[in-house]
Amino acid sequence: QVQLQESGPGLVKPSETLSLTCAVSGYSISSGYYWGWIRQPPGKGLEWIGSIYHSGSTYYNPSLKSRVTISVDTSKNQFSLKLSSVTAADTAVYYCAREGYDILTGGWFDPWGQGTLVTVSS
């Protein structure tokens, strides 16, 4: 059973860089799939941030691309998110998830981590 767990600071100061890690258990990242980050501001909807393959190939939401870096560490079976120059608008629950894909059905996210709240405040 695949499980994902996010970790990282719960409080980040404005203009600094948000850094989160997603540890994967029950499945080797090197075996395949893309792995993604999605966020949800308090009381609001979901926003996809970006995704990465075990090879390191990435693609990002154009609205965040200039500030986002996603990387993978297959030796630790985890992948990471960095979001630079954060503001209060980046306050959200951040989720990591495995990205499924099939040419007939497209892409989707399953399973998800439990999420971690990151607050941007001085």
Add this chain to the structure above:
Amino acid sequence: EIVLTQSPGTLSLSPGERATLSCRASQSVSSSYLAWYQQKPGQAPRLLIYGASSRATGIPDRFSGSGSGTDFTLTISRLEPEDFAVYYCQQYGSSPPPMYTFGQGTKLEIK
């Protein structure tokens, strides 16, 4: 970028009733690349439907998805108490680079 609009914003129904949730896209969704998720308070979203109509593993058959092009529907045939939650649709855009967008959600509440 494809924008997904879900309606209604809130749906008030009783257990045992049938729920019909709508997701409309601003332009045609490639090859029915549409998914549905359920989210309960304090929990992560759970995948229900992918490819517009394929149920995810372990999802009860009272959940069904349909539609193509710009209009998609999630139907819950007979509501159980545990079905009251927020539901999101999500589309996958395959034009390079790939892109995901979500609808704003429909809250299904007990009447």
